[in-house]
Amino acid sequence: MARQRRLDQKRGWAFGLAAFVVKPVLLALTKRDWRDGMKVPATGGCVVAVNHLSHVDPLTLAHFFYDHGRIVRYLTKQELFTVPFVGRVATDAGQIPVARASHDALHSFDAAVRAVESGELVAFYPEGTITRDPDLWPMRGKLGAARVALLTGCPVVPVGHWGVQELLPPYGKPDLLPRKTIRVKAGDPVELDDLRERVGDQTPSREVLEEATDRIMAAITALVAELRDETAPAERFDPRKAGVRAYGNPNKRAQDGGA
Numbered sequence: 594m595a596r597q598r599r600l601d602q603k604r605g606w607a608f609g610l611a612a613f614v615v616k617p618v619l620l621a622l623t624k625r626d627w628r629d630g631m632k633v634p635a636t637g638g639c640v641v642a643v644n645h646l647s648h649v650d651p652l653t654l655a656h657f658f659y660d661h662g663r664i665v666r667y668l669t670k671q672e673l674f675t676v677p678f679v680g681r682v683a684t685d686a687g688q689i690p691v692a693r694a695s696h697d698a699l700h701s702f703d704a705a706v707r708a709v710e711s712g713e714l715v716a717f718y719p720e721g722t723i724t725r726d727p728d729l730w731p732m733r734g735k736l737g738a739a740r741v742a743l744l745t746g747c748p749v750v751p752v753g754h755w756g757v758q759e760l761l762p763p764y765g766k767p768d769l770l771p772r773k774t775i776r777v778k779a780g781d782p783v784e785l786d787d788l789r790e791r792v793g794d795q796t797p798s799r800e801v802l803e804e805a806t807d808r809i810m811a812a813i814t815a816l817v818a819e820l821r822d823e824t825a826p827a828e829r830f831d832p833r834k835a836g837v838r839a840y841g842n843p844n845k846r847a848q849d850g851g852a
Contacts, residue, residue: 598662619656628778630661638709638747642738642809644731645718646758653757657777663714709745723763725837726830731814733831739805743797748782753816764842776820783812
């Protein structure tokens with residue numbers, strides 16, 4: 594296990610409750626292979642960009658960041674905030690509601706910008722949902738993480754992970770035993786300085802955002818390839834080209850919402 598840091602951040606009741614309830618469960622069900630977590634800055638505003646494999650990976654990734662001294666804030670689907678008690682916990686924990694596939698999503702990015710500017714660690718799933726790639730490789734990314742990074746000037750730390758899909762497969766049933774090994778690796782900050790210079794004080798163009806997003810996804814994919822000890826596909830999966838629904842269970846024809 595790699596060197597870790599003590600958590601010195603202020604934590605609310607919701608985080609304390611989650612740590613008390615969730616962490617022992619994760620310790621019982623998983624083995625952890627944490628790599629290079631010290632590459633996540635100990636303090637200051639930062640975007641971490643992560644691949645999305647399972648509905649449970651926000652918990653295992655929060656465990657990774659916790660063990661390296663940071664509390665993470667996620668952009669979370671808005672529907673979660675309407676669930677009794679769960680929504681209250683999410684609000685107290687500082688999670689950011691997102692109305693996906695909506696113009697209201699821009700307000701979420703504004704909230705993410707404010708969080709980063711106030712020194713928070715904000716996690717993005719650039720894919721926007723659990724990967725649709727048949728072999729679970731990171732797929733084509735959306736522009737939100739790049740937009741926040743270019744607007745704030747904060748570092749973007751790529752994080753790849755593998756193994757949580759064995760605990761809870763995408764849209765499948767949990768497989769709790771035997772214990773599953775969760776591998777997580779943080780990378781060096783994605784190089785975006787040249788794009789920041791190109792943008793200056795202007796609003797980033799779509800071309801610049803797409804270039805930044807491509808770099809972010811390439812960095813995440815390289816980390817996942819290392820964890821899997823496999824070669825990633827030459828081209829990232831694009832749900833639109835493949836005719837796969839963007840959100841919800843791709844195996845069901847009529848279902849709204851979902852991750």
